[in-house]
Amino acid sequence: MAAAKEAAGPSSGRAVLVTGGAGYIGSHAVLQLLTAGFRVVVVDSLANSSEIALRRVRALAGDHARNLVFHKVDIREKDGLEKVFASARFDAVIHFAGLKAVGESVQKPLLYYDHNVVGTINLLEIMAAHGCKKLVFSSSAAVYGSPKNSPCTEDFPLIPHNPYGRTKLMAEEICRDIYHSDPEWSIILLRYFNPVGAHPSGYVGEDPCGTPNNLMPFVQQIAVGRRPSLTIFGNNYATKDGTGVRDYIHVVDLAEGHLFALRKLFESSSNIGCEAYNLGTGKGTSVLEIVNAFEKASGKKIPLVMGQRRPGDAEILFSSPAKAERELHWKAKYGITEMCRDLWNWASKHPYGYAASESPKLNGSSR
Ligand code: UD1
Numbered sequence: 185m186a187a188a189k190e191a192a193g194p195s196s197g198r199a200v201l202v203t204g205g206a207g208y209i210g211s212h213a214v215l216q217l218l219t220a221g222f223r224v225v226v227v228d229s230l231a232n233s234s235e236i237a238l239r240r241v242r243a244l245a246g247d248h249a250r251n252l253v254f255h256k257v258d259i260r261e262k263d264g265l266e267k268v269f270a271s272a273r274f275d276a277v278i279h280f281a282g283l284k285a286v287g288e289s290v291q292k293p294l295l296y297y298d299h300n301v302v303g304t305i306n307l308l309e310i311m312a313a314h315g316c317k318k319l320v321f322s323s324s325a326a327v328y329g330s331p332k333n334s335p336c337t338e339d340f341p342l343i344p345h346n347p348y349g350r351t352k353l354m355a356e357e358i359c360r361d362i363y364h365s366d367p368e369w370s371i372i373l374l375r376y377f378n379p380v381g382a383h384p385s386g387y388v389g390e391d392p393c394g395t396p397n398n399l400m401p402f403v404q405q406i407a408v409g410r411r412p413s414l415t416i417f418g419n420n421y422a423t424k425d426g427t428g429v430r431d432y433i434h435v436v437d438l439a440e441g442h443l444f445a446l447r448k449l450f451e452s453s454s455n456i457g458c459e460a461y462n463l464g465t466g467k468g469t470s471v472l473e474i475v476n477a478f479e480k481a482s483g484k485k486i487p488l489v490m491g492q493r494r495p496g497d498a499e500i501l502f503s504s505p506a507k508a509e510r511e512l513h514w515k516a517k518y519g520i521t522e523m524c525r526d527l528w529n530w531a532s533k534h535p536y537g538y539a540a541s542e543s544p545k546l547n548g549s550s551r
Contacts, residue, residue: 197221197222198222198223198276199223199224199225199274200217200223200225200274200276200277200446201225201226201227201276201277201278202214202217202225202226202227202277202278203227203228203259203278203279203280203281203307204227204228204233204279204280204281204282204322205227205228205238205278205280206226206230206233206234206235206237206238206254207232207233207237207280207281208233208389208390208435209280209379209438210226210233210278210280210281211233211238211388212383212388212435212436212438213278213439213442214238214241214252215244215245215383215388215439216436216439216442216443217442217446218241218245218248218249219245220443221248222251222446223251224251224252225252225253225254225255225268225272226238226253226255227254227256227257227259227268227281228254228256229256229257229258229259229281230256232283232393233391234391234538234539235254235256236538236539237388237391238252238254240387240388240538241388243387244383244385244387244388253272255267255268258303259281259299259303259304259306259307260299260303260306262306265307265310266310269311269313269316273314273316274311274314274316275318275450276316276318276320276446276449276450277307277311277318277320278319278320278322278442278446279304279307279321279322281299281303282299282300282303282351283295283296283299283348284324284348284397285348285397286326286348286496287397288397289346289348290347293347296347296348297347297351297354299351300348300351300352300355301354301355304321304355305358308359308362312366317368317369317370318369318370318449318450319359319370319372320372320374320442320445320446320449321355321356321359321372321373322374323352323355323356323373323374323376324348324349324352324375324376325375325376325377325431325462325464325501325503326344326346326348326349326352327342327344327352328340328341328342328344328375328501329341329343329344329345329498330497330498330501331501334468334500334502334503335466335502336462336501336502336504337462337504337506337507338375338460338462338507342356345496346496356373359371359458360458362458363457363458367455367457368455369455370449370455370456370457370458371457371458371459372448372449372456372458372459372460372461372512373459373460374442374445374463375460375503376463377430377432377433377463377502377503378398378399378430378431378432378464379433379434379438380400380433380434380435380474380523380524380527381434381436381518381522381524381526381530382435382526382529382530382531383435383436383526384436384526384529386526386529386530386532386533387530387533388530389530389531389534390435390530391534391537391539392537399414399430399474400432400474400478400523400527402414403475403478403486404527404528404531405531406486407484407486407528407531408531408535410535410536412487413486413487413488413489414486414487414488414489415488415490415491416471416472416488416489416490416491417471417492417493417497418491418492418493418494419490420493421499423470423499423500424470425470425472425473427470427472428470428471428497428498428499429468429469429470429499429500429501429502430468430471430502431464431467431501431502431503432469432474432520432523433464433465433516433523434516434523434526436518436526437463437465437516437517437518438463438516441461441463441508441512444512444513445461445512445514447512448511448512461508461511461512462504462505462507462508463503463505463514463516464502464503464516465502465505465516465519466502466503466504466506466516467519468500468502469520473520474520474523474524475488477520477523477524478528480521481521481525481527481528482524482528482531482532
């Protein structure tokens with residue numbers, strides 16, 4: 185976590201509200217924020233996350249754990265959110281809370297607009313009312329849809345092709361409009377590519393509800409014997425081995441991007457406006473390449489079945505992280521070897537996720 189300390193700079197003692205802080209990316213970010221000396225208040229509905237993640241974060245944060253407060257609040261409930269803002273003054277907000285399953289968003293679009301758009305509007309209204317106008321927003325590469333070429337820069341056309349991606353784009357546009365209406369706002373929109381991995385301790389990681397939507401959580405469940413095989417969604421793409429190419433990024437790197445974004449918000453002498461940044465490695469990796477890397481890391485064979493292309497899938501999508509490197513001074517440090525190593529460390533300790541695992545003994549205590 186030394187890098188996180190460095191990233192935070194003179195941020196010690198500042199208070200940050202983190203929505204969705206018990207989730208996969210949120211929990212990793214909360215740990216880094218605490219270690220960097222921030223006071224952190226998490227609001228999370230726990231609808232798709234576990235309070236055990238926050239217990240683990242506390243245990244890993246050691247003495248910094250006293251700076252973490254948790255409220256079980258759904259951001260769509262304005263009264264609950266209002267009470268949280270009445271209880272403390274926040275220097276900034278990191279907004280992770282939202283739904284993220286693409287397939288489900290096609291089946292239940294209103295649910296997605298409610299969580300991801302209405303929830304964001306509630307948050308922005310209450311932030312404005314309390315004079316808190318610094319925001320880091322959790323956006324997605326899904327706002328680009330299927331760009332014709334990669335690496336993808338932030339000025340590429342924004343043409344999401346599913347309700348999930350549209351909710352992220354709408355929330356981005358709301359942020360841009362808010363800034364134009366009131367230039368006191370400073371907003372950083374972080375467009376995530378494909379997060380993979382877990383905290384190197386193996387005690388915090390991804391715990392999807394139901395059938396995983398994304399590749400690596402699915403692979404992880406095969407490795408622990410929960411699923412028989414992986415269907416490869418198309419092996420006739422115009423790529424190095426015929427399978428889809430993505431930009432996989434270690435969740436620890438991704439979480440750290442939020443600390444660099446906060447530093448930018450706090451340290452800029454002038455208002456930075458509303459700016460979007462890609463958080464990716466800038467490297468394209470095929471499905472077969474990352475599955476092979478996982479087999480090496482885990483020593484487990486992943487049985488493969490060649491299947492049809494998944495509708496809506498891009499052939500190749502990877503980022504240009506140049507703008508984040510240049511303006512946030514952030515750069516991903518880890519590659520797919522470390523992602524797969526840390527994913528397996530987590531998966532082998534928690535084959536059935538948080539709920540089914542026993543309390544871990546950390547620093548000699550079970551918290
Ligand atoms: C998916 C979403 C994207 C969202 C992102 C969030 C779709 C079409 N896209 O992106 O909008 O922002 O998740 O994390 O759902 N694959 C297989 N077999 C599987 C699962 C995946 O071959 O069982 C392949 C896919 O075809 C793709 C790669 O693995 O080439 C990665 O897939 P996935 O993890 O679902 O991420 P994205 O498709 O990039």
